[in-house]
Amino acid sequence: MTVFNIPGPLINDRYKSDPVGRFLDYILKRRGEGAPVVGLYCGYAPVELIRAMGAVPVSLCASAQRTIPAAEAVLPANLCPLIKSSFGFIRTNTCLLYELSEAVIGETTCDGKKKMFELISHLKPTHVMDLPQLPDEEDVRERWTEMVRKLKIFLETTFRANIAADRLEAEIRETNKKCRLIDGFFDYVTLHPPPLNWQELYDVIGLDAVTNSGELQSLMTGISRTLDERIAAGICFGTPASPRVLVSGCPIGGDASKVLKIIEEAGGVIVALEACSGMKGYSIRIEEGTGDPLRAVAEATLKIPCSCMTPNGERLAMLDEMIKRFNPDVVIDVVLHACHAYNVESYKIMKHVKERHALPSLRIETDYSDGDVEQIRTRVEALFDSL
Amino acid sequence: MTTTLGLDIGSRTIKLVVWKSGATVMTRKALTSYDPIAVCRELLHDAPTGPLVATGYGRHLVKEYLRCETISEIKAFAVGARAVFPSCRTILDIGGQDTKAISLSEDGRIDKFHMNDKCAAGTGRFLEIMATALGLSLGDFMTEALAAETSHPINSMCTVFAESEVISTIARGIARPAIALGIHHAIAARAVSLLERVSITEDILFAGGVALNRCMHKQIENKLDRKVHAPADPQIVGALGCALLAAKNV
Incomplete structure (x- = not known):
């Protein structure tokens, strides 16, 4: 029988397992110190540039069912729930982070998003970055660097600030330090069975947004101590027989995390989260000391293997690395309804993991509602039964 | 015992x-x-x-x-x-709201399986709603389809859209048996494409409530061009x- 009761908080400070409280307190504190807040919708927005200006980058609300009805009064129902939810939050004034943001940055990652940005751009200074989507083209780095340069001009103009190259270089080093810390922490999920569950994994992912590298270092020391104690006491999640699951695909925070809950309830243990909302970003390093930090930041963000890229060979390469490191027994590819790019790419992903790694896989297409929980459960349980 | x-x-x-x-x-x-x-x-x-x-x-x-x-x-x-x-290697189950295709290894272990998307398109529930749209009981719906001389294609697979399509087809004066057969064709095609995803081997079993429908059984056999076994009580x-x-x- 799988053990799912958490033996004691993984992060043993006053927030414990309250990542939202931690996040809000951090933003309010920084804002109180005079730092402007800049809202983001995607990992392609280079946070180092925002931090180098002394501002706080925040990921805006995008993953709750409750704001979708309000969005559907304007947007078509047959649209990705992430876009609908984002827009619904803004329309109902319920995303505190959006309210706090003094500017918003979007990207042309998909058609739905870029058209949605048009509908909110009159509310706050909103800058859309034109993301080149053919990563193998020769001039792709040049073009994206140019977009990052335009973002710099937008930020400097909007906030009447100056983003100095040495400040940007310092933020690059900060990001790299933090990514190394969190990426190193992922070693604990390679254990079989792991000493932590997916909620705790999520609690740690994202700590880099609310800490500097020194603070993160001390938090990680505490986390490692707790996990080492759990290992010594034989506390783990699942049994050696529990299927190890790599979850790939669309970002699945908020209400979409129902899928992760179902996987756990069906007896699976989540050992890797491939999505942007998961581990993907932490394996990317920004080149330090190049003399052109803006270009370094652009080149690093461009390495994110989003399905909007074509061909997206980098995603398969990153999956290979994750499979090698975390040893999953199955891959579950989660696609948000109407996300055509991830949906089409799912076929390639499933074929690749079957042929290259002999792993069975399952594609789940879902949204933020809970109407399909039992259907998903049937499919996940059947997948585990077939192992 | x-x-x-x-x-x-x-x-x-x-x-x-x-x-x-x-x-x-x-x-x-x-x-x-x-x-x-x-x-x-x-x-x-x-x-x-x-x-x-x-x-x-x-x-x-x-x-x-x-x-x-x-x-x-x-x-x-x-x-x-x-x-x-006992020799079954491939299973097609069409139930009330799910369609499953399962392939078994020689010793009966689950090799691969595929299920329909979460919506009830092409399942028993879909057939019930289409029969109602045509003003027929499930039994008569099958009988009319079996007796049909021509088939009128039905393209929508969303239950709600398909119902509208059937209603507008009736309004265009298409004969009821042809529509009934068209619906059976559409569901059989969907079931066969699901089967293709798990790789079809000989000794196919058709189970679930929809396997009681002889017209569906026949259509699936026709599309696969091979015999499909339906048990006495699927x-x-x-x-x-x-x-x-x-x-x-x-």
């Missing part, structure tokens, strides 16, 4: 199988209704007692109530299919698998 029971709480029908001394000694069926626990109680109240395994959409609901083991439908069908058709395959697994656990 121990008596064991298998219960399949499907979206439309609940099926009970009692297994004793290597044979099925009782089968019962009832509509699931809005209160599946009450229906289960009714099915079980004077049935023989013994270890019980449950499957189907309602399995988690009855788990606490009956204190029984639960298994996924895929496993239940894999075991049940080999009992009614609805109880999952429940039978449960009863057999319960017997194995004893």
Whole structure:
């Protein structure tokens, strides 16, 4: 029988397992110190540039069912729930982070998003970055660097600030330090069975947004101590027989995390989260000391293997690395309804993991509602039964 | 010999199988209704007692109530299919709200499986709604389709859109049997594409409530260009698998 009761908080400070409280307190504190807040919708927005200006980058609300009805009064129902939810939050004034943001940055990652940005751009200074989507083209780095340069001009103009190259270089080093810390922490999920569950994994992912590298270092020391104690006491999640699951695909925070809950309830243990909302970003390093930090930041963000890229060979390469490191027994590819790019790419992903790694896989297409929980459960349980 | 029971709480029908001394000694069926626990109680109240395994959409609901083991439908069908058709390698199950294609290895293990997307397109429920749109009972719907000389293609697979398409087809004066056959064609094509995803081998079993529909059976055989075996009672395959697994656990 799988053990799912958490033996004691993984992060043993006053927030414990309250990542939202931690996040809000951090933003309010920084804002109180005079730092402007800049809202983001995607990992392609280079946070180092925002931090180098002394501002706080925040990921805006995008993953709750409750704001979708309000969005559907304007947007078509047959649209990705992430876009609908984002827009619904803004329309109902319920995303505190959006309210706090003094500017918003979007990207042309998909058609739905870029058209949605048009509908909110009159509310706050909103800058859309034109993301080149053919990563193998020769001039792709040049073009994206140019977009990052335009973002710099937008930020400097909007906030009447100056983003100095040495400040940007310092933020690059900060990001790299933090990514190394969190990426190193992922070693604990390679254990079989792991000493932590997916909620705790999520609690740690994202700590880099609310800490500097020194603070993160001390938090990680505490986390490692707790996990080492759990290992010594034989506390783990699942049994050696529990299927190890790599979850790939669309970002699945908020209400979409129902899928992760179902996987756990069906007896699976989540050992890797491939999505942007998961581990993907932490394996990317920004080149330090190049003399052109803006270009370094652009080149690093461009390495994110989003399905909007074509061909997206980098995603398969990153999956290979994750499979090698975390040893999953199955891959579950989660696609948000109407996300055509991830949906089409799912076929390639499933074929690749079957042929290259002999792993069975399952594609789940879902949204933020809970109407399909039992259907998903049937499919996940059947997948585990077939192992 | 121990008596064991298998219960399949499907979206439309609940099926009970009692297994004793290597044979099925009782089968019962009832509509699931809005209160599946009450229906289960009714099915079980004077049935023989013994270890019980449950499957189907309602399995988690009855788990606490009956204190029984639960298994996924895929496993239940894999075991049940080999009992009614020992050489079975491929299973097509079209039930009330799900369609499943399962391929089995030579020794009966689950090799691959695929299920329809979460919507009920191309399932038993879809057929029921289409029959109603045509003003027919399920039985007459099949009979009309079997007797049809021509087929009118139906393209929508979303239940709601397909209903509108059927209504507008009626309004255009297309003969009812042709529409009925068109609907059967569409569902059969969908089932075959699901089967293709698990790689079809010989000895195909067609199970689930929709396997009672002879027109669908014929259409699927035509599209696959091979024989498909439908057991005498295709609805109880999952429940039978449960009863057999319960017997194995004893």
